[in-house]
Amino acid sequence: MHKLTKPDHVWKKELTPEQYHVLREKGTEEAFSGKLWNHKEKGKYYCAACQSELFTSGEKFDSGCGWPSFTQPEHKEAIEEHMDTSHGMVRTEVTCAKCGGHLGHVFNDGPKPHGLRFCINSASLHFKK
Numbered sequence: 001m002h003k004l005t006k007p008d009h010v011w012k013k014e015l016t017p018e019q020y021h022v023l024r025e026k027g028t029e030e031a032f033s034g035k036l037w038n039h040k041e042k043g044k045y046y047c048a049a050c051q052s053e054l055f056t057s058g059e060k061f062d063s064g065c066g067w068p069s070f071t072q073p074e075h076k077e078a079i080e081e082h083m084d085t086s087h088g089m090v091r092t093e094v095t096c097a098k099c100g101g102h103l104g105h106v107f108n109d110g111p112k113p114h115g116l117r118f119c120i121n122s123a124s125l126h127f128k129k
């Protein structure tokens with residue numbers, strides 16, 4: 001995939017402070033605080049920074065964790081996974097393959113058949129019907 005890189009000051013101008021914190025500084029919004037954790041409309045979820053297509057409503061499920069949760073990305077190539085050992089935990093970080101923006105983490109406690117829960121910050125997503 002073609003990589004999109006922009007200097008920090010440009011991201012800072014283009015993103016809201018919360019989006020910048022989550023996407024560029026690997027922040028996490030508070031559980032149940034985001035605009036999309038309980039969002040149920042049919043449509044697609046895009047990267048809030050670069051508009052790359054990431055997830056669809058068909059893969060979204062009620063995980064009860066307080067963040068938008070998906071069983072899989074729309075296309076595997078749209079995301080990248082990285083080992084994250086911050087905060088005294090070993091987790092798998094999920095980033096946007098195009099712009100490198102932090103999206104959230106993927107856990108192994110999702111529903112069958114994939115068994116995955118992509119736990120994604122609302123701040124990293126842009127929804128379109």
Ligand code: FE
Nearest residue numbers: 047050096099
């Ligand atoms: Fe992106």
